[in-house]
Every structure is written in C-alpha cells, then in structure tokens.
Amino acid sequence: MSSASSVNNSDGKEAALFEQQLSKIGEVRAALGQLSGKAALYCSDASIARYLVARNWDVKKATKMLKKTLKWRSEYKPDEIRWDEIANEAATGKIYRTDYFDKSGRSILVMRPGVQNTKKAKGQIRYLVYCMENAILNLPHDQSQMVWLIDFAGFNLSHISLHVTKLTADVLQGHYPERLGVAILYNAPKFFESFWKIASPILEPKTFNKVKFVYPDRPETNKIMEDLFNMEQLESAFGGKNQATFNINDYAARMREDDTKMPLFWSPENSALASEPYVMVNKDKAQEATSSNGVELTSLPGEGKGITSAD
Incomplete structure (x- = not known):
C-alpha cells in the first residue's frame, strides 16, 4: 500500500x-x-x-x-461561591491559581498541604471547588484542562487525612472529569509512600495515571518539569527561576476581580x-x-507497575 x-x-x-x-x-x-x-x-x-x-x-x-x-x-x-466566603481557607496559600500557564496553556493550581490552616473538611473542599471553578473560568478558549502542582514542603504526618483525600477524589472524578491534565507531586517525603499505597485505590485509573512524582535530586524526574513548564515563570520552590512568593492581599484582589466575571460566564x-x-x-x-479496557498506572520510583481495569 x-x-x-x-x-x-x-x-x-x-x-x-x-x-x-x-x-x-x-x-x-x-x-x-x-x-x-x-x-x-x-x-x-x-x-x-x-x-x-x-x-x-x-x-x-x-x-x-x-x-x-x-x-x-x-x-x-459551585459557580456561586465567592472569595469572601472562603477567604479564611486561602490565607496561607494552601491552594492558589498561578498567574502563568504551563507550556500547553493549562491553568495551574499550586497546592501546599504543609500549610493547611483549617480542620473542617467541609470548608476545605468548598475552597477546592472554588479554585476548580476559578481555574476553569481562566482557561484559554483552546484548552480544557488544568495542572495540579503539589508542593510537600513542611508536610508532616499531621497533615495526612484519608477522609479529605477521598472527598477530593470524589469531587474531582465525579464532577470535574477530564479537567485534570497532570498532577505533580513535588518532593514527597518518604513516609508519604505508605499513605499513597493506601490512598491510591481511591483514584480511578484515568486519574491515577496522571500523577507524576518529581524529586529535585533526580534529573530524570526534573525533566518532567522542564517539559511542562517555562522555567523562567515557574516558582523557585519547584526548581524554576521565578522568585515571587504568595501574597494573600494581591491574590484576594485577583480573585475578587474574577468573582465579577463568574456571573457573566454563566449567563x-x-x-x-x-x-x-x-x-x-x-x-x-x-x-x-x-x-481500551486497561491502563498502565504510574508508580512511585522503585515500585512495579500494575494493570487495572478502568471504571
């Protein structure tokens, strides 16, 4: 032929x-x-x-x-949640949308579980939903997915919650399907591996396959960051050259401005x-x-890979 x-x-x-x-x-x-x-x-x-x-x-x-x-x-x-309702959840910068996109034009949500500042799962999930809606609001017209960039700095055993992890998975997989492009777990501590083995079955294979572990001392995983992000824009906490840090006052102003756009988006x-x-x-x-009835799952470095049927 x-x-x-x-x-x-x-x-x-x-x-x-x-x-x-x-x-x-x-x-x-x-x-x-x-x-x-x-x-x-x-x-x-x-x-x-x-x-x-x-x-x-x-x-x-x-x-x-x-x-x-x-x-x-x-x-x-979810589209009616406004900044002033969830501002207390955002105070430490535990989740925020960056003012830059990845190389594919996807919105980026930075997550820092190590600076968790509240204890009630209901409020934490409502803030996550607010952030998801805001990330979608700001997607370019030719893009439908976002990136989660999870920084484990300051993370310890007290920050682990299987309950919140399950609620997060339920919201993401049940009500925002195919909105996640990739989730970067940056410099996860060794003890997190045990939790990951327990928590990962909560994730559907399609979601699990989007999770990538990146460690700054492993060049092969750092390439993931270089392929995904413009290193001039990426924050230094993730190996980039951007020295800017989260400022709650600046971020609040951005979110209040976005809040005025949301009703127009849903009109x-x-x-x-x-x-x-x-x-x-x-x-x-x-x-x-x-x-396809099966997908290959991403594993922690050093673990074997398995095949799991997609739900």
Whole structure:
C-alpha cells in the first residue's frame, strides 16, 4: 500500500471514529432531555464528551454520571461561591491559581498541604471547588484542562487525612472529569509512600495515571518539569527561576476581580460556553479511550507497575 493510501485510510478511520463519538454525544444529550438555564450551558458537546471519555464512551454510564453532576451543581452551586466566603481557607496559600500557564496553556493550581490552616473538611473542599471553578473560568478558549502542582514542603504526618483525600477524589472524578491534565507531586517525603499505597485505590485509573512524582535530586524526574513548564515563570520552590512568593492581599484582589466575571460566564448570553464544541485531540488518544479496557498506572520510583481495569 502506498504512503498516500495509508494516510487516506488513516484519515478515513479517524473521521469515522469522530462521527461515532459525535453520535454518542447526541445519545447522551437525548437521554438528558430538555435542559434550561445553567444546566443547558454546562452540557456543551465538549462537556458531555468529557463524561463519555471518563466512562470509556459508555453512553449509559456517562449519562448517569452527568446527571449526578447536574444535581450536585444545582444544590451545591459551585459557580456561586465567592472569595469572601472562603477567604479564611486561602490565607496561607494552601491552594492558589498561578498567574502563568504551563507550556500547553493549562491553568495551574499550586497546592501546599504543609500549610493547611483549617480542620473542617467541609470548608476545605468548598475552597477546592472554588479554585476548580476559578481555574476553569481562566482557561484559554483552546484548552480544557488544568495542572495540579503539589508542593510537600513542611508536610508532616499531621497533615495526612484519608477522609479529605477521598472527598477530593470524589469531587474531582465525579464532577470535574477530564479537567485534570497532570498532577505533580513535588518532593514527597518518604513516609508519604505508605499513605499513597493506601490512598491510591481511591483514584480511578484515568486519574491515577496522571500523577507524576518529581524529586529535585533526580534529573530524570526534573525533566518532567522542564517539559511542562517555562522555567523562567515557574516558582523557585519547584526548581524554576521565578522568585515571587504568595501574597494573600494581591491574590484576594485577583480573585475578587474574577468573582465579577463568574456571573457573566454563566449567563445565558454566553453562547460560547453552551456551544463549546467537541474536538478529538488525536486519534490515538480517542481510540484508547474508546476501546481500551486497561491502563498502565504510574508508580512511585522503585515500585512495579500494575494493570487495572478502568471504571
């Protein structure tokens, strides 16, 4: 077969797969029935596709998952959380959105569990949700995912909470599917490995596979940072050259400004949100999401890798 024929054949398969996926998006939309208000805005083709990808393009499972999110959003009202409600949670900079993006244009949430300043899981999760909504608000039009950059400086055994970890996983996986591009666990202490072995089964394989451990004394993992980030912009705490540190007053001003944008983002006039199109990023990724029943999981350095069926 000539190279031209191979390309044409490949393009044809990709086009057929794209049409198949569009058809499944239509099936989910039909199963949801008539939507109005924010629910209609939320259920763009791209949003529905994220739920389908999370459930390996199983229409029934994706529809069930999306219905749960719509119910959650109508009751929890994540887009209506405002800075002044959660400002006390943010005081130490335990989670904040950077003012720069990664090389792919993804929003970055820095997380510093070592400066946890509250004890109630309810407030901690509400602040996480606020940060997720804010990160999505600030995504460029051609990007749908974010990066979690987790700094373990100052982290000790008292900061470990399986309960909060489970609640975090439930929110991320259940209501923000395919929003996480990669999670960098930076310089995790040795004792964290034991906790990770206990906590990792909470994560779905698709999420677990996005977790990368990086250690500043291991050049092979530092390359992950260089590949993902502009080192001139990246904070020095993560091996970058940016000497800036978190300032609560500056950050509060940024968040209050973003709070004024949120109602516009969720207004019926924002047709761009409702009409966000589904774009098949690449055929290999799409085919894997459509047909693969297993994924290889990322392990801690020195551990073996295992195969786990995707949920």
